[in-house]
Amino acid sequence: MTHTALTSEQNALYAALDWLAGQGVDCLLTDQPIDRTVLKIDRPALAAPVNGERTPRPEALPKQAAFLGASQAKAEAIKLAAAANSLEELKAAIESFEGLAIKKTANSTVFSDGNPKAHIMLVGEAPGAEEDLQGKPFVGESGQLLDKIIAAIGISRASERPEQGIYIANILNWRPPGNRTPSPEEVEVSLPFIERHIQLAAPKILILCGGVSAKALLGRNEGVSRLRKTWHEYRPLTPEITASSAIQALATYHPSYLLRTPAQKKLVWSDMLEIAQKIAFNAKNM
Ligand code: URA
Numbered sequence: 612m613t614h615t616a617l618t619s620e621q622n623a624l625y626a627a628l629d630w631l632a633g634q635g636v637d638c639l640l641t642d643q644p645i646d647r648t649v650l651k652i653d654r655p656a657l658a659a660p661v662n663g664e665r666t667p668r669p670e671a672l673p674k675q676a677a678f679l680g681a682s683q684a685k686a687e688a689i690k691l692a693a694a695a696n697s698l699e700e701l702k703a704a705i706e707s708f709e710g711l712a713i714k715k716t717a718n719s720t721v722f723s724d725g726n727p728k729a730h731i732m733l734v735g736e737a738p739g740a741e742e743d744l745q746g747k748p749f750v751g752e753s754g755q756l757l758d759k760i761i762a763a764i765g766i767s768r769a770s771e772r773p774e775q776g777i778y779i780a781n782i783l784n785w786r787p788p789g790n791r792t793p794s795p796e797e798v799e800v801s802l803p804f805i806e807r808h809i810q811l812a813a814p815k816i817l818i819l820c821g822g823v824s825a826k827a828l829l830g831r832n833e834g835v836s837r838l839r840k841t842w843h844e845y846r847p848l849t850p851e852i853t854a855s856s857a858i859q860a861l862a863t864y865h866p867s868y869l870l871r872t873p874a875q876k877k878l879v880w881s882d883m884l885e886i887a888q889k890i891a892f893n894a895k896n897m
Pocket of ligand 1: 735736737738739742747748749750751753754781821867
């Protein structure tokens, strides 16, 4: 980027911004810049080794990190999720959870959107930048495409009628910085929350939107291409979250993939027709 009539200092600042944007930095974490070159690092004083031991003794280790380790975080998530007896309680429990570092960099906890009584629930991956700002899932570009896709089979998140509505949530409740793919640990720690979320919403049909959602909720390693086209019997994988019956689940491509690969829209259209047929079948037989 070149800027005429700018001072050399301003040009240098623009160049630095360009460089940061190129590295994927797209949000500010603090209001003031931090000059890390002059930060004093508080190193713990290591206790003197005893009998030639190589590792520092426990009292010499740094204090526990502000965020929990993955297994501790998962145990806490299970405890909170299992204790929540309504969607409101679950939302409050997730908002109080301090087990994932992505919460620290996010602007909001993104819980759900749409009609919680809807017969269909869709589970995506994680909030993006727009979702993080508005505090609702699927409100950015991919969300707008999703609204068009479901409208094609007469479904809308604004519908108050359970047969025509949809309830939407994500595997993760906070935006991973820079919209990176969630790490396996973040998915693992978040699983009890989304599984309890599904159980409390009790949909008749579950749409697993994208590979992260399909793999996490079906406990499978294959990608969406392999997992779509067949109905799966979804049951919670978290043993503490028990279900009396299975939910019919269908995996499909994520709308953000369709934005990059529009030729695949026809495959999603066939998935939507499959869902429309299932809705019609359920209406006749229930
Ligand atoms: N992608 C997702 O998977 N979820 C959102 O909420 C937004 C984009």
